[in-house]
Every structure is written in C-alpha cells, then in structure tokens.
C-alpha cells in the first residue's frame with residue numbers, strides 16, 4: 530500500500546513539526562511526504578495525490594499530521610476518491626477528530642497497518658455546507674455564530690500560542706469562550722427542515738454535527754454518530770450571557786441537552802436563513818461572515834470516506 534503524509538508543521542504551535550521529525554526517523558515503510566506551506570495548501574496536496582495515484586487502482590493511505598484544520602483540508606482534497614484511506618496523527622490543540630475516529634499514535638502502528646494485507650477501514654459520512662455556491666465538507670461539525678466567533682478569536686489569540694507552548698492548548702478554547710461571551714452579538718435564524726420553517730430569535734449558535742465533540746472536547750451533540758446517514762442541528766438561543774457561560778461547563782458532560790434554551794433536530798438536510806453578519810466555520814476553519822438574506826444549505830454525504838480503524842490491536 531502506498532503511504533503519503535501531509536504535515537502541518539505549525540499545528541499545535543510546532544507540535545506538528547516535532548511529531549513529524551520523530552516519526553520520519555522511526556518509520557520503516559516507504560513513504561512520500563508533503564509539508565503544508567499556507568492555509569488551504571492541504572487541500573491542493575491531497576487533490577494532487579489523488580489525481581496522480583487514483584489511475585493505478587491501487588489503494589493508498591493518506592495520513593494527516595496536524596490538528597482538525599489539517600484533517601479538514603485533507604478530506605476536502607480527497608473528496609469521494611474510492612481507493613483512498615484517510616488516517617491521522619493528532620498534533621493540534623483541539624483534536625476533536627481523535628475523539629470519534631481512531632488515529633495512529635506511533636510509527637510502529639503505521640508500519641504494522643501498511644504491512645497488513647487485509648487492512649481494516651470504516652466508511653463514514655461527512656457533512657456539506659454550501660457556501661457561496663461551493664460545497665465545503667466537514668467531518669466533525671460546522672457552525673454559525675458563537676462557536677465560529679470563538680474559533681476566530683482563538684485563531685487570532687496570542688494567548689493560544691502561549692498555552693500551546695506550555696502544553697495547555699486545550700485551555701485556549703475555554704479562554705476564547707470566556708472572552709467572546711461578553712463581545713458576541715446574538716442573531717435571528719430561520720431553520721427549514723422537512724418542508725417546515727421555524728424561526729429562532731436571540732440565537733447564540735447553530736451547530737451541525739457529524740460526531741459528538743466540538744471546541745476541543747465539548748460534547749455538544751452526544752447522540753451524533755458519524756456513519757448513521759444523519760446530521761444533528763443544535764441551537765442555543767434566548768440565553769443570558771451568564772447562563773451561556775454555565776452551559777459551557779455542562780457541555781463537557783453533555784448535560785446541556787436538558788436546557789429549555791437548547792434545541793436539537795436530526796435530519797439529512799437543513800436550510801438556514803440569516804439576515805445578519807454572523808461568522809461561520811467548518812471543523813473550526815473560518816469560512817467568513819453571512820450577509821443580508823443569506824441562505825445556507827447543509828446536507829449529509831453518506832458513507833463517502835474511509836477511515837482507518839483498529840487493526841490487530843495496533844491502534
């Protein structure tokens with residue numbers, strides 16, 4: 530099996546580089562590797578690998594080394610290519626991918642997986658956000674509002690870099706939540722589902738989930754399963770700033786679902802209508818701001834990618 534690595538050396542404030550350096554020296558299997566040089570580069574590299582290797586008909590493995598953003602880019606480059614398996618070594622700060630999908634932890638695991646003749650994988654769904662007429666895929670979740678605002682604040686934060694340096698990267702999201710609670714402006718949204726429309730006022734965020742976790746371990750959508758052909762849309766609205774802060778404590782345990790200000794619906798597709806400028810993200814990567822009269826379609830893409838799975842006690 531051909532083995533490719535796509536590495537974001539900057540992920541986790543340099544953890545990507547450290548992880549790759551160690552792995553590179555230890556790997557016994559032949560491999561090719563590609564270092565990302567700018568935001569979005571991971572998509573182009575993955576596309577290029579797929580274009581070059583698909584013709585052979587041979588199965589090949591692409592391993593992303595980085596955080597959720599790097600894995601997100603690799604997935605958007607691979608798309609529905611049938612003979613590609615996707616794996617990851619988590620080297621970011623949030624690493625929500627690793628909470629629902631198996632990841633490699635060592636060169637030994639990778640060597641063992643590649644050498645197996647009967648490599649195991651699981652076919653999963655992903656979500657799609659139609660943004661400016663382009664379909665953007667997400668593996669973990671996509672969101673509009675406060676969670677995107679927090680991701681934006683976290684990505685710009687110098688404090689995040691300091692926390693990463695101290696090995697406390699997971700705290701950076703909590704810090705950004707605290708800061709954003711006092712600055713974020715709530716918005717109104719109309720959700721269309723199954724031909725019915727419902728309006729929500731004073732919304733903090735709308736999150737569409739393919740797996741339970743977001744923001745570095747918060748269990749926003751406990752019932753989400755990445756291969757059930759469905760997405761879960763969660764809305765938090767009409768909540769005071771103080772109660773929102775309390776909610777972010779309960780969300781680590783999934784207890785927030787009992788709040789009357791939390792609504793969740795499940796379906797294959799949703800359409801959102803928004804009239805304000807609100808930040809949006811897919812897998813924590815900022816897409817931009819909605820505009821006046823924005824219409825965002827969101828749908829599941831069933832069983833469209835293959836994730837490496839536990840194999841002979843290796844992972």
Ligand SMILES: Nc1ncnc2c1ncn2[C@@H]1O[C@H](COP(=O)(O)OP(=O)(O)OP(=O)(O)O)[C@@H](O)[C@H]1O
Nearest residue numbers: 540541565566568595596597598599621622623624
């Ligand atoms: N060479 C590079 N220079 C600057 N940005 C890069 C480079 N390579 C990748 N990126 C971008 O860095 C961003 C963050 O990457 P990633 O999400 O992997 O790490 P992280 O933010 O540390 O982890 P997490 O998302 O799990 O918190 C992504 O938007 C990615 O496109």
